[in-house]
Amino acid sequence: MQIKCNVLDRQFQMYQQEYEEAALRVLRSGWYILGNEVKQFEEEFAAYTGRKYCVGLNSGLDALIMSVRALGIGEGDEVIVQANTYIATVLGITENGATPVFVEPDEYFNLDAERIEAAITDKTKAIMVVHLYGQASNMNRIVEIANQYHLPIIEDCAQSHGACFDGKMTGTFGVSGCFSFYPTKNLGAFGDAGAIVTDDKEFADRIRMMRNYGSRIKYVNEIEGINSRLDEMQAALLRVKLTHMQELNDERKVLGERYTKGIHNDKLIKPEIREQADSVFHQYVIRCSEREKLQKYLEEQGIQTQIHYPIPPHLAECYQQMGYKVGDYPITEQYANEVLSLPLYTGMTLEEQDYVIEKLNEF
């Protein structure tokens, strides 16, 4: 059997007719940028998350960059961020000239709240939280610390559409919830797309201006903006998928729980879910001290796996000038050496998953 990490066309086939109708509606409308589809999607996604405002953007990275910028954070400022994240999270900070201050993760792969205070200095301007692999971070504690030090929270929700902490959705704890709709994400578009959600009207207005060359009225440029517009086609397709979000996430949860129930091998450490949190299983990430051997063995059995992420940002070539070295963030580095993401996607059959489980247990 051949098992891929992701089979995106299965998701398309599930609701094919609805997608095709939405795409044709846009093609025939004669209006392709910032029109009714974007407006409708923004309303629907704001309602889905329970926030007042949503602004559609070009990508998740843009959502992060623009959130940091709209808070006035730049040169000389520090932003606290977990060390074991995708490079985009950190780029959201460094693109603005600000300095990331890395904090080690907890046993759930998320920002370790108990290590935040030690990282706060008089230059700290925000806390960036990533709900990694689909599981909500320890938001009670993080919000408490942020309030105590009067620091805004920016949430990177690129992997956590629909995930909750204590019943409250990720993206609703901070000033800004940043989403990516990259095709492999839980709410994936058919191209690049992203958004921010917020309850702060001024913040939303600023992001809205920024995404369209800094203008509210055509050719009246109030701030130095960029072009980061969600397009009508992606918005229309996302509207279709959003109506199925519950069932899509439920399917991932079933697959995630089946892995947890089915995998029994002392060589493998399964992911755990914090009591108050839930996970929408963007990834199912196991740990193994013989990771390279395991990955090669699975490949020989026809099973594709991925590593999220092999090189932590502090050791990335692009951040050499920051002067970090191996050993600076041992937990993060251990995760980077041990994590392996198993195949998990909507449309995956139980037979396919049973095959993966069988081979894992035989390792």
Ligand SMILES: *Cc1c(COP(=O)(O)O)cnc(C)c1O
């Ligand atoms: C995918 C991702 C991003 C970036 O999203 P893009 O839409 O690809 O720019 C940011 N942070 C995390 C954690 C991600 O997984």
